[in-house]
Amino acid sequence: DAKTTQPTSMDCAEGRAANLPCNHSTISGNEYVYWYRQIHSQGPQYIIHGLKNNETNEMASLIITEDRKSSTLILPHATLRDTAVYYCIVKSHQGAQKLVFGQGTRLTINP
Amino acid sequence: EADIYQTPRYLVIGTGKKITLECSQTMGHDKMYWYQQDPGMELHLIHYSYGVNSTEKGDLSSESTVSRIRTEHFPLTLESARPSHTSQYLCASSEYQTGTDTQYFGPGTRLTVL
Numbered sequence: 001d002a003k004t005t006q007p008t009s010m011d012c013a014e015g016r017a018a019n020l021p022c023n024h025s026t027i028s029g030n031e032y033v034y035w036y037r038q039i040h041s042q043g044p045q046y047i048i049h050g051l052k053n054n055e056t057n058e059m060a061s062l063i064i065t066e067d068r069k070s071s072t073l074i075l076p077h078a079t080l081r082d083t084a085v086y087y088c089i090v091k092s093h094q095g096a097q098k099l100v101f102g103q104g105t106r107l108t109i110n111p
Numbered sequence: 112e113a114d115i116y117q118t119p120r121y122l123v124i125g126t127g128k129k130i131t132l133e134c135s136q137t138m139g140h141d142k143m144y145w146y147q148q149d150p151g152m153e154l155h156l157i158h159y160s161y162g163v164n165s166t167e168k169g170d171l172s173s174e175s176t177v178s179r180i181r182t183e184h185f186p187l188t189l190e191s192a193r194p195s196h197t198s199q200y201l202c203a204s205s206e207y208q209t210g211t212d213t214q215y216f217g218p219g220t221r222l223t224v225l
Binding site for chain 2: 102
């Protein structure tokens, strides 16, 4: 599975949009981009995933560049409860199915 | 929300004891996984299963064993706990459908071996 690069930490003001970038320049054609978050060492929470089209659900939006080498997770109106470590993961739906968690981005939402 | 459960949530136990961490899911997912996470560190896959009677070792070597006798149940066992086993253990499950193979995680079991 391809590796990802994320900033170590980010800050965002409460009520503003939080934009979390992720680089995955070696992504393969059959690999999806998944985003999870982990709050205080609880089990990771699934947020959203996509292949090449932009995606939106009740939690967030995912913007994937046309060349698929990078993506951005957008939390449109961040709240204090969005403070967490956010992981960008690329994986196919074949093989061992494992999720390779890197260091992630520690997002802090400030009041 | 995912319906995946882990018990106990916290366990403190002495060296040499046998322990079993329970994981169950009510979603009917075929695939289940165990990850290990030390505080502030990355998650590492230690076991997974494609279905009943299927178990495989993950990337991280682990002295634990697993079994999959029923679809909904994927327990992890340590025959003789040691302080080096102190960690958080996270269980997950998934079901492949076209365009998605999302893993859903349980709340985790935090194990401390004295």
